[in-house]
Amino acid sequence: MEIEAIRAGKLKQVPGADLEEEDFSGCQLQRINLAGANLVGTNFANSNLNGARLDGANLIGAQLIAADLRANLLGTNLMQADLSGADLRGSNLRGANLMGAKLTKASLAGAFLSGVNLMGVNLQGVDFRGADLRGANLNGANLQGVDFFQADLQGANLSEANLEEADLRGANLAGANLTGANLLCAELDGTKLDGVNLERACLVGTSVAQMAS
Numbered sequence: 001m002e003i004e005a006i007r008a009g010k011l012k013q014v015p016g017a018d019l020e021e022e023d024f025s026g027c028q029l030q031r032i033n034l035a036g037a038n039l040v041g042t043n044f045a046n047s048n049l050n051g052a053r054l055d056g057a058n059l060i061g062a063q064l065i066a067a068d069l070r071a072n073l074l075g076t077n078l079m080q081a082d083l084s085g086a087d088l089r090g091s092n093l094r095g096a097n098l099m100g101a102k103l104t105k106a107s108l109a110g111a112f113l114s115g116v117n118l119m120g121v122n123l124q125g126v127d128f129r130g131a132d133l134r135g136a137n138l139n140g141a142n143l144q145g146v147d148f149f150q151a152d153l154q155g156a157n158l159s160e161a162n163l164e165e166a167d168l169r170g171a172n173l174a175g176a177n178l179t180g181a182n183l184l185c186a187e188l189d190g191t192k193l194d195g196v197n198l199e200r201a202c203l204v205g206t207s208v209a210q211m212a213s
Helices: 003-007
Strands: none
Touching: none
16 A cells, blocks of 8 residues: 555545555645445544544544544444544534544534444534434433524434533524533523423423523
C-alpha cells in the first residue's frame, strides 16, 4: 500500500484498504474513498476528510480529534473512537455505531444520525442543532446542556438519559421514549411531544408554557 501517496493526497481511491494504526494526522485527505476500509486505531487527528467516503469503514478506537469529518459515515463503526472537537456538520452517520466514542465539543449540527447508536455516551457540549436523530438510541446518554434546537428526535430512545438544562426548543420528540429521563430545567418551548413516554421522567423547572401539541 502506498502510504506516503495517501498522506500526500495523491492517492484518493483506496476502498477496502487495510490501514490499521497508520498515522495520517494533519493530512489533507479531502474526497478520499476509504469505504469499507480497516481503520482500527488509525490516527486522523487534525486531518481534513471533507467529502470523504468512510461508509462501512471500521474506525474502532481511531483518533479523529479536531478532524474535518463532513463526510459519508453511513454505517461506520466508530466504537471507542475519539471525535473530540471534530467537525461533523451535515455528515451522514445513519446507522453508525458510536458506543464508547468521545464527542466532547464536537459539532453535529444538521447531521444525519437516524438509527445511530449513542447508548451511554457522554455528549456534553455537543451541538445537535437541526440534526436528524430519528430512532437514535440515546439510552442512558449524558446530554446535560446539549443543544437540540429544532432537532428531529422522533421515536428516539432517551430512556434514563440526562437532559438537564438541555435546549430542546422547537425539537420534534414525537413518539420518543423518555422513561426515567432527567429533564430538570430543560428548555421545552415549542417542543413536539405527541405520544412521548414520560413515565418517571423528571420535569422539574421545565419551560412548558409554549409546548406544541
